[in-house]
Structure formats: C-alpha cells, structure tokens
Amino acid sequence: xxxxxxxxxxxxxxPRAAAFWREALGYVPxxxxxxxxxxxVPAEGTGAQRSLGLSETPVQDRPRIHLDLYAGDAAxxxxxxxxxxALGAERVDWDFYPDDADFIVLADPEGxxxxxxxxxxx
Numbered sequence: 001x002x003x004x005x006x007x008x009x010x011x012x013x014x015p016r017a018a019a020f021w022r023e024a025l026g027y028v029p030x031x032x033x034x035x036x037x038x039x040x041v042p043a044e045g046t047g048a049q050r051s052l053g054l055s056e057t058p059v060q061d062r063p064r065i066h067l068d069l070y071a072g073d074a075a076x077x078x079x080x081x082x083x084x085x086a087l088g089a090e091r092v093d094w095d096f097y098p099d100d101a102d103f104i105v106l107a108d109p110e111g112x113x114x115x116x117x118x119x120x121x122x
Contacts, residue, residue: 004048006039007067010055011110014038017052020109023087025050025069059111062096067114068103077104077118084116 011017018038021027027040027050036054041047071077081104085091092105092113102121107113 006049006051008051008053009110009112010057011052011112012055013110014052014054017108017110020088021050021052024084024089024108059107059113063113066112069114069116070119071116072118073120074118077116081106081116 009017014033014036018029018033018040021040022029025040026043028043030039030041030049038052040050040052069080071080081091084106088109089106092107094105097105100121102118103115105113105115
C-alpha cells in the first residue's frame with residue numbers, strides 16, 4: 001500500500017520558502033537544510049512532509065496541483081488568512097470562485113498558490 005511521503009514544491013529561494021512554510025504550518029526541518037533542498041516535517045511528528053526544492057520553472061497561474069489547508073469555521077479561516085498574509089502570503093484575485101466558495105486562494109512568497117478551506121461550509 002502506498003502513502004504520501006512528501007508534498008514537493010519547486011521554489012526559487014529555498015530559505016525564504018522554508019521560513020514561510022515553517023511558520024505557516026508549524027513545521028521544522030527534518031535535517032539541516034541545503035541551499036537547494038529542505039524537507040520540513042510536522043513539529044508534533046504527524047502529517048505529510050513538505051519538501052522544497054530549487055526550481056527555475058516559472059510559477060503557474062492556475063497550478064494543476066496545489067495545497068488545501070483546512071481551517072475550522074469561517075472565523076478561523078479568516079484569522080488564518082490574515083496570519084498567513086502577515087507571514088508574507090498574498091491574496092490572489094481568483095476569477096474562478098463559485099458563488100458560495102468555501103475556499104480562499106493565496107500565494108506564498110514564491111507565488112505558489114494554495115487554498116485555505118472553511119471545513120464547516122455546507
């Protein structure tokens with residue numbers, strides 16, 4: 001049986017991306033980071049790893065794969081979005097929101113897009 005070992009993200013600045021995702025998710029480096037690669041793991045030891053590798057590929061405006069970060073209710077979602085923006089994320093002007101969206105699209109400091117989900121939304 002297979003399982004997800006790590007979610008890998010290409011970045012142009014590994015230390016900057018690692019600093020953002022460490023604060024965003026409460027992760028720590030699995031081992032000493034290199035200039036072109038780092039694996040981050042949950043500080044509490046459970047959950048998927050987040051790997052960041054140096055990439056020269058441009059960021060996609062509408063990536064085929066992205067992260068969904070689950071918040072509690074709408075208030076928790078709003079608070080998490082503000083916290084992530086304070087850490088360096090940016091709000092994305094997303095043309096594809098449905099009328100009753102349960103998600104907010106953000107981009108990390110590298111421009112990689114991800115969503116913050118209100119898990120109580122109908």
